[in-house]
Amino acid sequence: MSRRRVTLADLAEAAGVSRTTASLVMTGRGRELRISHDVEQRVLRAADELGYRPNAVSVGLRTGTTRTIGFVSDTVATSHLAGDMIKGALEAARERGVMLFIGESEGDPELERGLLHAMQDRQVDGIILAAMFTRTIKVPKDIGPAVLLNALPRPASGLPSIVPDEIEAGRSAARVLLDAGHHDEVYVIGAGPTLQDVPADSVAAVERLIGIRETGLKIAGARVCPDWQPEHGLAATRALLADHRPRALICLNDRVAIGAYQALAEAGLSVPGDVSVVSFDDHPIASWMWPKLTTVALPHYELGRKAVEVLFAQMAGEVEPGQVFRVPMPVRHRESVVARA
Amino acid sequence: MSRRRVTLADLAEAAGVSRTTASLVMTGRGRELRISHDVEQRVLRAADELGYRPNAVSVGLRTGTTRTIGFVSDTVATSHLAGDMIKGALEAARERGVMLFIGESEGDPELERGLLHAMQDRQVDGIILAAMFTRTIKVPKDIGPAVLLNALPRPASGLPSIVPDEIEAGRSAARVLLDAGHHDEVYVIGAGPTLQDVPADSVAAVERLIGIRETGLKIAGARVCPDWQPEHGLAATRALLADHRPRALICLNDRVAIGAYQALAEAGLSVPGDVSVVSFDDHPIASWMWPKLTTVALPHYELGRKAVEVLFAQMAGEVEPGQVFRVPMPVRHRESVVARA
DNA sequence: TCGCATCGCTAATCCGATTTAGCAAAGGGA
DNA sequence: TCCCTTTGCTAAATCGGATTAGCGATGCGA
Structure with missing residues (x-):
């Protein structure tokens, strides 16, 4: 049904020039190679009428670059x-x-x-x-x-x-709390307090912790999670709440924060009234949670x-x-x- | 640094045959075109040693098919x-x-x-x-x-x-409720009750409704949402709860269901104790909600x-x-x- | 008028494969 | 021994462009 593609040869014939000339014009090297304005226009018009588009496979073979x-x-x-x-x-x-x-x-x-x-x-x-x-x-x-x-x-x-830039992200999260007046009673959920207490292979955990600590924010305590899933966040926060009364939580990602929300609700603590929460990732869910989660976004x-x-x-x-x-x-x-x- | 790619010509030379022969062997047409077993082995061995891989761009140009x-x-x-x-x-x-x-x-x-x-x-x-x-x-x-x-x-x-298959999905959702003994006091959130009450251009809404109604499930009432976002689900369910006391909800997708959960919680109703909820899509969030959402998955x-x-x-x-x-x-x-x- | 440069364009080659057509040598029948 | 097949392989064309080298015509200076 659909006609064969228009090739350079077709174009050249239609414009009454050689394939070389047609190619030169189409690649914009006409000026440089002294093709007359008249011929150039003829080729361009023919290209337009025929709907010529160079075969990228051929170009790729010849030039070695395929875009x-x-x-x-x-x-x-x-x-x-x-x-x-x-x-x-x-x-x-x-x-x-x-x-x-x-x-x-x-x-x-x-x-x-x-x-x-x-x-x-x-x-x-x-x-x-x-x-x-x-x-x-x-x-x-x-x-x-x-x-x-x-x-x-x-x-x-x-x-x-x-x-x-996870380290700077850690600083940002800490600063969000510091700016809100949270200088103590801040706990970390998901990793910490030391750089050894992190999920395996997690560059993010280590760097976020580094950043958090660099700000001078006093970390009152922390709970590691083996993996950053909601259920782990839930368990870790429950465990924390058994002995402590945080005023702010830094959750190491949004899924952990979901679990933390849950545990806080169970304990009758409201967010952010009783406990402020800041997190990382900006997973789509962060803006669906209630209250909507303040988080440092992965870009x-x-x-x-x-x-x-x-x-x-x-x-x-x-x-x-x-x-x-x-x-x-x-x-x-x-x-x-x-x-x- | 890395040597030029090995071409068919290189391979042919290494095996001491023509490019034609090398090509025939490599494309598996050696048998057919009567290449001797001896030569075939020679070419294959050379190909292996040189790590020959055909240039797909060239093949594409020649054969017209690029895989x-x-x-x-x-x-x-x-x-x-x-x-x-x-x-x-x-x-x-x-x-x-x-x-x-x-x-x-x-x-x-x-x-x-x-x-x-x-x-x-x-x-x-x-x-x-x-x-x-x-x-x-x-x-x-x-x-x-x-x-x-x-x-x-x-x-x-x-x-x-x-x-x-959205229509069958509608039937499935209805059957989940019917099988659980919900024959009445079932409400739909997101669209309905008629096929005109749907978000614009939503094939899914129409077909899901068709499927739901085909099972004979009695729809006690419904609330349309202009769009299927959590806040619309929340508003629609709040409005519904102002006048009605549902025993089950069919939410037309999971985001709507999030809003519905929220509204039910506000009204002091528990899921699934007071109200069962079934939904569509199986968005990842569905398994994070609490309680986890029963839903008909988009495959x-x-x-x-x-x-x-x-x-x-x-x-x-x-x-x-x-x-x-x-x-x-x-x-x-x-x-x-x-x-x- | 001759020689040379410039202009405007094209023939031929190349990219790396596949495929068609055909060639030389060996085998077989009369 | 001669002719015809069959066997086993290769030369050459092809895909659709980009690029190099070069050719004929014109213009210019001497």
Whole structure:
């Protein structure tokens, strides 16, 4: 039904010129290569009439660049938490006329290799290696131009990294409470009080704690969670409330905060009247909770954008080997923190 | 640093044969074209040693098929709700050795055209046109092999569609209540009682209502919501409770149910003790609510898988023009429904 | 008028594979 | 021994562009 695609040869014939000339005009090198204004117009008009669009596969083969990048993640692509990362990458890519391949390795190195190969075979211009949770990863050999998103290379690899600025986020959370007059009776749920008391492999936990402590906020106590799920937050907060009467809680993420809300309600304590709560991540649920949760947001969208920007900057030679880009985590002020009486 | 890729020419030279022979062996047509076992082994060994992998761009140019498909959505790709759709598509694609381009049109037809062009220019073998919420869409001309995901073509277009089976889901939700002995005093929140009382353009609302009513469940009353957000569910349920004392609620999605929970709590009613609640979507939040919400799940993952399967079936000529595939919506039995005393 | 530069365009090659057509050598029948 | 197949492989064309090298015509200075 639909006619064969219009090729450069068709265009050349329609305009009555050689394929070379047609190509020169279409790639904008007409001026440079002394094609007359008259012929140029003829070609452009024909291109318009025929609806000529160059075959990107052919261009890719000839030039070696496909205006395509690969986005390989452990599972981020489809996660309910971090889809915005893809969105940021997608928009930054579109602005550059670049398409995105996506793939999920599910943490399987064999699968990851396969995906990287499939992408390299398709001549992607670069690759974004993304992780669901901020962590260190081993970088495959011969990966070509690449950046790490939400991840740091385990042995230094020279690849640039883009990560959320968790330490500053920790400071921000603490400052939210300090600014509200909470100088003591502040407890931490999810990790702490020492940097050893954290869920396994959690870069976020460690850095958030560091940031919190740097502000000088006095941490009255803390409860670790083996994992940051609502039920763990619930259990940890219940345990805390058995012996203590907090005036403020720093929950190490929003899911933990859900559990904390629950435990506080059980204990007959109101948020924020009796206890102020501040958290991290800005999971969508944070603005559905009641009262709405004040939280320090993971900037997924910005992380995704930045990854593409850095990838291109790197290909242009504008990035130091191993450079780490920290993306600020903004505070979402909502209803769960109130000034201390 | 990393050596130039190994090409077919390199392989041929290493094996001491012509490029033709090397190609025949590598594409498995050696037998057919009478290449001797000896030579075949020589080529295979060389390929293994050199780590030869065919350049997919070149193959794409020559054969016209790229083992690549495009996934274009209004916004589904990055939505917190439907990332699983991508995941299903991704896995089904991987099983077939196919890569996925993704793109988001954000509902902008101009942007959509651009994305489709970018994909067609890259010679994708087929396209999945996906929608965030089930709805009817206008299908662009000359789209080539394509399927509609979570969408139906506005003027019939011959393209196959994959949609969740919302009518059966409505029946399922009603049956959950009927099975628990709720034959009356059941109210609907979000739409109804008639098929005109629905949010604009909501296929889901209409079909869920149809299914609910088909079971013969007596709907004691209903409240429409302009949009299915928690605050609307809250308002609608408050309004309902002002005049009525329900024993069960069918919320038309989980976000509405959050609001309903809130309103019930305000009114001093417990779930499920006083009021059973059943809902739709199985948003992640449903299993975090307290008590955990019984809900009829949108099978995002299965929808995504099915889209890829149908796309390939269609290219193989195994699909009727305009065929509609309805994917079952399973009930997630949790804690919000209890047998009526 | 001759030689040379410039102008305006095109022929030919290349990218890395697949595929068609065909060639040289060996085998088989008369 | 001659001719015809069959066997086993390869040369060459092709996909759709980008790019290099170069060709004929014109203009200019000497």
